[in-house]
Amino acid sequence: MMVELTQTQALQEETALVVAPLLQNRPKLFNFNKHYDYLKKMLESLPSYFSVLDASKAWMIYWELNSLAVMNKLDGAVKTRAISSLRQLRGVNGGFCGGNGQQEHVLSTYAAVLSICLCGDDEAFALIEKEKLLRWFYSLKNYDGSFRVNHEGESDARSAYAVVCVASLLGLPGDHDLFKDTLEWLCKCQTYEGGLAGVPYAEAHGGYTYCALAAIALLQGVHNLDIPRLVKWLLQRQDSALFGFSGRTNKLVDGCYSWWVGGSHLILASGFGNRSENVTHGLFYNSEKLLKYILQCCQGASGGLRDKPPKRPDQYHTCYCLLGLSSIAYDYRIQDNHWLIEPSCLYSSLDFLLPTHPIYCIPLGLEKKMLSYFKSI
Numbered sequence: 001m002m003v004e005l006t007q008t009q010a011l012q013e014e015t016a017l018v019v020a021p022l023l024q025n026r027p028k029l030f031n032f033n034k035h036y037d038y039l040k041k042m043l044e045s046l047p048s049y050f051s052v053l054d055a056s057k058a059w060m061i062y063w064e065l066n067s068l069a070v071m072n073k074l075d076g077a078v079k080t081r082a083i084s085s086l087r088q089l090r091g092v093n094g095g096f097c098g099g100n101g102q103q104e105h106v107l108s109t110y111a112a113v114l115s116i117c118l119c120g121d122d123e124a125f126a127l128i129e130k131e132k133l134l135r136w137f138y139s140l141k142n143y144d145g146s147f148r149v150n151h152e153g154e155s156d157a158r159s160a161y162a163v164v165c166v167a168s169l170l171g172l173p174g175d176h177d178l179f180k181d182t183l184e185w186l187c188k189c190q191t192y193e194g195g196l197a198g199v200p201y202a203e204a205h206g207g208y209t210y211c212a213l214a215a216i217a218l219l220q221g222v223h224n225l226d227i228p229r230l231v232k233w234l235l236q237r238q239d240s241a242l243f244g245f246s247g248r249t250n251k252l253v254d255g256c257y258s259w260w261v262g263g264s265h266l267i268l269a270s271g272f273g274n275r276s277e278n279v280t281h282g283l284f285y286n287s288e289k290l291l292k293y294i295l296q297c298c299q300g301a302s303g304g305l306r307d308k309p310p311k312r313p314d315q316y317h318t319c320y321c322l323l324g325l326s327s328i329a330y331d332y333r334i335q336d337n338h339w340l341i342e343p344s345c346l347y348s349s350l351d352f353l354l355p356t357h358p359i360y361c362i363p364l365g366l367e368k369k370m371l372s373y374f375k376s377i
């Protein structure tokens, strides 16, 4: 009897047919030069079909700068260009717009502020009007502690994380009045599965889990979560046959979850934002196998990294695959507010990558200049 597959099963089979043979191939090294060439190419004039990404300009700047930065290849000329492009994205309320002449958006603001942090000088910092931006964040706050992405927009764990992350880089402490009830709202996003959803009572997802957990960690509240259940769900994200991570139950592996899921593992293992003593330092998933998925299946032949074969590489997946690799190249631990970073057992294959800040998603230590600049104003 022929059993008809569900659409989900058919997609899983289709993915396995493409991914599994690549995992059998000869081991691949990280192709540093090709990825660097890809990133340089993305700085040239882009073909017209990139116009669909016009509202993601701030994001494209961040993905590009951050990929170069984590590869330790971000130079002054690229920073100067970025500052000039970011200047044009400033909005009237202190936020940043997705594209020129568009509306301010909390997520574009997050991408722009991280890019400014990556540029790391006073000319870049001066693009941020701190008081105005904080007033705008207040105006986007809902009565339950969550934040809207803009006045007409949705409220979810992404916008809460973006606000908490940006405000923290501008020097606001976790107990600031701007965050009243935000921790409680974020903790309500944990679902019966253990992962966190975009809003309370929705489906747990790797992207939202990272956002909610990173914000909860900045608000010093990780111990309020059901950590064993969260760890179990995060572990279930590693596909037992294909080794990459999926974003949610019964969905497909995708390179970007190397960071959204891998970064969530990292936050828990580092102990950041967890007031209890019960932190088990060390990652529980098989990082060697994740490395194999990224190297064998996510590297494009002409550089750049991708979701899965046969898709083409793009800047978003390049950035988050690189962060995923960086998260397994080192062991991260927080002690007395200081990061202790040691090379991991995989470091020798990944020694070209800098460690990434588990919460701010930029090379670790680059946050310091911005923090001290905004402390003094």
Ligand SMILES: CC(C)=CCC/C(C)=C/CC/C(C)=C/COP(=O)(O)OP(=O)(O)O
Pocket (backbone or CB within 6 Å): 107, 158, 161, 205, 206, 207, 208, 211, 246, 247, 248, 251, 252, 254, 260
């Ligand atoms: C800082 C910031 C803004 C982070 C964004 C985090 C993030 C990636 C959120 C995911 C959003 C989402 C609903 C994905 C599902 O897409 P899908 O159904 O195409 O993917 P899936 O099949 O893998 O679930």
Ligand SMILES: [Zn+2]
Pocket (backbone or CB within 6 Å): 254, 255, 256, 257, 307, 317
């Ligand atoms: Zn993806």
